[in-house]
Amino acid sequence: MENIIVAVEENVVLGQICCYDGALLQTLRQPILAELEKTQREKISLDLETQPGEIYIDTLAVAETARGRGIAKLLLLYVIDLYVKQQHHTLGLLVDKENPMAKSLYIRMGFQLKMTRTVFGKEMDHLQYSII
Secondary structure (H helix, E strand, O other), X not given: OOOEEEEEEOOEEEEEEEEEEHHHHHHHHHHHHHHHHHHHOXXXXXXXXXXXXXXXXXXXXXXXXXXXXXXXXXXXXXXXHHHHHHOOXXXXXXXXXXXXXXXXXXXXXXXXXXXXEEEOOEEEEEEEEOOO
């Protein structure tokens, strides 16, 4: 998987972070939407989570048994170094307003609130990390 970075210890997956160019959102979604439309027999319309001009962090997950060990922070530091410091991109993500612990981590890491948006019926904060 070219868009997924995995934290592994002794052949056990501890966590993962999935990032991709926001400009590719529609292209990456297309095969999934096509399959859903085939099985559901109706046109499916999804909200846009990201946009061109940012590398979008789609998912960040840590195994329950590995929580509290700094795995999420380690994965974030890795993508900050890779995409922002080395490649000079802006990182973006959405965080659920009902998840203040995650938002707090992102803010401590240097992400800044850019806007609030409603995606899939949920209020989300759009945060970005950039050196520009």
